[in-house]
Amino acid sequence: MTATSTSATSASVPGTAAPRLLHGVGARALEWLSANREQFRARTDATTTRVEVMERFKPIGELAVIGKVLLREGVAGSEQAVLIRELLDFAWDDLLEGGELLAWVQRQEPMSPIPLELYVPFRELGRQHSDLESTVRLAHGLASWGGVEVVPNRRLGLSRVESRAGLSPSIEPDEALRRTWLGRTPEPWTVEYHIAYDVTHTVFHRTDWGEHPEYLPADIADYLARWLPVWLDDWAELRQWDLLGELLVVDACLPEPTLDAGLWQRYAAAQLPDGAMPARDDAPERAAAGGGGGDGSPGEGGSPGEGGADPAELFDWMYHPTLVAAFASVLATSRAMTALTGPSPEPR
Amino acid sequence: METEGSGTTSRLADVVQEFASAVVPALRGGDDRFDLLGSVLTQDDDPLAAAAVRVLAADALAPCLLAEKATSERDVLLFRQAIDGYPPTPDAAVPTVWSHWGMRAALGRLHVGAPGGETHQHTAPDTAWVAAQPWQRMTHQLAQLASLALPGLPSPLATAVAARPVDLARGFVRAVRRRDWTQAAGAGRWLTVTPGVPSSLGLPAGLEFVRHMGGADARVALHVRAAQLAAERTRVPSEASV
Numbered sequence: 001m002t003a004t005s006t007s008a009t010s011a012s013v014p015g016t017a018a019p020r021l022l023h024g025v026g027a028r029a030l031e032w033l034s035a036n037r038e039q040f041r042a043r044t045d046a047t048t049t050r051v052e053v054m055e056r057f058k059p060i061g062e063l064a065v066i067g068k069v070l071l072r073e074g075v076a077g078s079e080q081a082v083l084i085r086e087l088l089d090f091a092w093d094d095l096l097e098g099g100e101l102l103a104w105v106q107r108q109e110p111m112s113p114i115p116l117e118l119y120v121p122f123r124e125l126g127r128q129h130s131d132l133e134s135t136v137r138l139a140h141g142l143a144s145w146g147g148v149e150v151v152p153n154r155r156l157g158l159s160r161v162e163s164r165a166g167l168s169p170s171i172e173p174d175e176a177l178r179r180t181w182l183g184r185t186p187e188p189w190t191v192e193y194h195i196a197y198d199v200t201h202t203v204f205h206r207t208d209w210g211e212h213p214e215y216l217p218a219d220i221a222d223y224l225a226r227w228l229p230v231w232l233d234d235w236a237e238l239r240q241w242d243l244l245g246e247l248l249v250v251d252a253c254l255p256e257p258t259l260d261a262g263l264w265q266r267y268a269a270a271q272l273p274d275g276a277m278p279a280r281d282d283a284p285e286r287a288a289a290g291g292g293g294g295d296g297s298p299g300e301g302g303s304p305g306e307g308g309a310d311p312a313e314l315f316d317w318m319y320h321p322t323l324v325a326a327f328a329s330v331l332a333t334s335r336a337m338t339a340l341t342g343p344s345p346e347p348r
Numbered sequence: 349m350e351t352e353g354s355g356t357t358s359r360l361a362d363v364v365q366e367f368a369s370a371v372v373p374a375l376r377g378g379d380d381r382f383d384l385l386g387s388v389l390t391q392d393d394d395p396l397a398a399a400a401v402r403v404l405a406a407d408a409l410a411p412c413l414l415a416e417k418a419t420s421e422r423d424v425l426l427f428r429q430a431i432d433g434y435p436p437t438p439d440a441a442v443p444t445v446w447s448h449w450g451m452r453a454a455l456g457r458l459h460v461g462a463p464g465g466e467t468h469q470h471t472a473p474d475t476a477w478v479a480a481q482p483w484q485r486m487t488h489q490l491a492q493l494a495s496l497a498l499p500g501l502p503s504p505l506a507t508a509v510a511a512r513p514v515d516l517a518r519g520f521v522r523a524v525r526r527r528d529w530t531q532a533a534g535a536g537r538w539l540t541v542t543p544g545v546p547s548s549l550g551l552p553a554g555l556e557f558v559r560h561m562g563g564a565d566a567r568v569a570l571h572v573r574a575a576q577l578a579a580e581r582t583r584v585p586s587e588a589s590v
Contacts, residue, residue, distance in 0.1 A: 185548050186550070187548075187549070187550035187553060187554060188521045188548065188549065188550075189520065189521040189524035189525055189549075189550075189554055189557075191525070192525075223548055226514060226517075226518075226546055226548065227518070227521060227548075229483075229518060230518045230521045230522050230525070233484065233522065234522065234525055234526075
C-alpha cells in the first residue's frame with residue numbers, strides 16, 4: 001500500500017451519525033426485502049427435495065432472526081412495523097407452511113439444528129409447532145445432539161438457541177464463547193476476511209442478535225472497542241459492504257458504540273436506489289453480467305454463478321447484505337435514540 | 349551512462365539498502381566499534397553516500413545510538429555532510445524537518461560535537477500534528493520518523509506520541525493488514541518506546557511477523573531489530589489487560 005492511500009477517510013467526518021441517516025438505510029432495505037419476498041421461497045411444489053428446501057433455509061432463517069430484531073427494537077416507524085409483521089407472517093404462514101416444513105425436515109434429519117435455529121425467533125413471537133418441538137426434544141436428549149460438529153461460533157449460537165427454546169444448553173455460552181477466535185482475543189493484525197465474519201457472528205450469537213449487549217464479557221468488549229475501528233476503516237476502504245454492515249452491527253453492540261458518521265455515510269451511499277445493499281461495490285454489474293470469481297458463498301459477499309441476472313440470482317446476491325443493512329440500521333438507530341433520550345439503560 | 353531521474357533514484361535506493369544492510373548486523377552484535385563506510389562498497393566521496401545517510405537519518409548511526417558502539421571518524425564526517433548538505437527548506441514536510449532535527453540530536457547525544465554547537469537543544473519542530481491527525485495519517489508520518497524512536501531520548505515528539513498509544517497501535521494493525529511492512533516496522537518501533545500500548549496488540553509477535561514477511565527489505569529489518577533492541581532495554585509499561 002502506498003503512502004498516498006493513507007488518507008483517513010473514516011475520520012474525515014467527525015462525530016456520530018444522525019438517527020435519520022441510520023434509519024434511512026434500514027427503511028430502504030426493508031422495502032426491497034418486502035418487494036422481493038417471493039424469492040425467499042423454499043418449496044415451490046411437491047417435487048422440491050429436502051436438500052433444496054434446506055438450501056433456502058439460510059435466507060429464511062436470517063429473515064426470521066433479523067425480522068425479530070426489527071420488531072423488538074421498535075424504532076422502525078409504523079410503516080416499517082407493518083412491513084416487518086407482514087414479512088414475518090408471510091415467512092411463517094407461507095414459506096414455512098405454519099412450521100410444517102420445519103417439522104418435516106426435522107423428522108428427515110433429526111440431528112440437524114437448522115430447523116430449531118429457524119424456529120426459535122418465531123416461537124418467541126408466539127408461533128408454535130408441537131410436532132417439531134417433540135422431535136427436537138427427543139433429539140436433544142441424545143448424546144449425539146451436542147456432539148454434532150460445527151464451527152465454534154455456530155456452537156455458541158446453538159447454545160443460545162437451545163436456551164431460548166427452553167432446552168438445557170449443550171455447552172454453557174461463556175465456555176462456547178472462549179472456544180471461538182474472538183474468545184481468545186488474538187493478535188488483531190491477523191484478522192482477514194473470513195476471520196472477520198467469525199468475529200461478527202460470535203458477537204451476534206453471544207448478544208442474542210444485539211438484544212443483550214451486556215452478555216459480551218468486559219474483556220471482549222474492550223478488545224473490540226480497541227480494534228474494531230481498524231477493521232471498520234479497512235473494509236470500508238475495500239468497499240466490502242456486506243462485511244462492513246456486519247461490523248457496524250458489532251459496533252452497535254458495544255457499550256459505547258462509535259456510530260461513526262463518516263462510515264455510515266459511505267455505507268448509505270453504497271445502497272442502490274431500490275434499497276438493495278450490494279455485497280461489494282461491483283455487485284450489480286457482476287450480477288448483471290453473470291460474473292463469477294467470488295470469495296465466499298453468495299450470501300456473504302460472493303458473486304452469483306453463470307447465467308445472467310435472473311431475479312433469483314440477483315436475489316441470492318443481494319438478500320444477505322440487505323438483511324444486514326436492515327439489522328445494522330435498526331440497532332444503530334436504537335443506540336443513537338438511547339443516547340439522545342437518556343442514560344444507558346443497561347449497566348454492565 | 350546513468351541519467352538524472354529514475355536511474356539516480358534507484359541507485360540511491362540501492363545505496364540506502366546497502367547502508368541499512370550494514371547497520372542491521374551491527375545492531376545484532378559484533379565488535380565495539382561501528383564502521384559504516386568500512387562495511388560497504390560505496391565510497392564516502394560518492395554523492396549518493398551523504399544522500400543515503402540523509403534518507404536513513406539517525407539510523408545511519410543506530411549501532412552507536414542503540415548499542416553503545418564507538419563511532420568512526422569517517423562516518424561522523426559523512427553524517428555531518430548529510431546534515432549540512434540537505435537542510436530542510438522553510439516549506440519542508442514534517443518528516444523532513446523532524447528527521448533533520450533527529451540527526452542533529454543524534455550527534456549531540458554521541459558527544460561528537462554538532463555543527464552549530466549544542467544543536468540538540470535547538471528549538472524542536474512543531475508536534476501539534478501528532479494530536480491533530482487521524483490515527484491513520486499520524487501513524488504513516490511517525491513511521492517515516494522511526495529513527496527518532498530511541499529509548500532514553502526524550503523529545504517533544506516522543507511526548508506527543510505518548511498521548512496516543514492506542515491510535516498508534518491501530519495504525520500498526522492497519523499497516524500489517526495491508527502488508528505495508530515498512531510502515532508496520534516503523535510504527536512498531538515507536539510502539540516499543542511508548543507506554544500504554546494495549547497488550548492485546550501482541551507487539552513482540554507482530555514485530556517478528558513483520559521481520560519474517562518484510563525483512564528482505566533491509567530498512568524493515570533495521571527497524572525491527574532496532575525495535576527489539578529498544579524493547580530489551582526499555583521495558584515500557586504496557587497495559588495490564590487488553
